[in-house]
């Protein structure tokens with residue numbers, strides 16, 4: 233018996249979870265003169281204004297390209313259809329900008345209750361967006377899970393006090409950064425029986 237009630241809402245990461253937009257962060261960092269591995273949004277905040285403006289334009293251009301070439305990860309539409317049948321809330325929470333996030337989701341015909349982007353507040357791994365989403369849904373934290381493919385997703389879930397699902401996209405969970413923070417690992421959206429059980433169904 234699970235100690236958790238049935239899940240009533242899911243917060244999804246976008247890139248690498250719902251869609252593959254193949255944003256090339258290494259190329260972005262090279263154009264921005266940032267060291268390898270440095271998170272881009274945090275670097276932008278710390279830059280002098282002129283440099284930040286130049287780098288925001290680079291980020292926007294990469295995100296626009298990402299929106300144009302993004303494709304849906306297999307199995308996602310079927311899972312979303314099932315969530316709709318069950319009346320489970322669905323939100324997207326991304327470090328992307330609003331314009332690129334909306335363009336991506338619209339072009340791929342993916343519809344969500346809420347789309348939370350970096351313009352809406354502190355980016356992951358800050359957990360506060362999760363609390364705002366839970367408030368809007370009137371759900372308890374125990375009834376909400378997050379699904380994401382990166383350590384920031386799982387860190388945010390843990391700090392928010394909700395359960396985090398690592399999407400590995402076929403990889404072994406242990407190969408994925410942040411796997412030790414995950415409450416559950418999902419390899420594919422085409423094989424969701426265990427995920428549904430984890431959700432209390």
Ligand SMILES: [Mg+2]
Pocket residue numbers: 245246247248249380381382
């Ligand atoms: Mg991601």
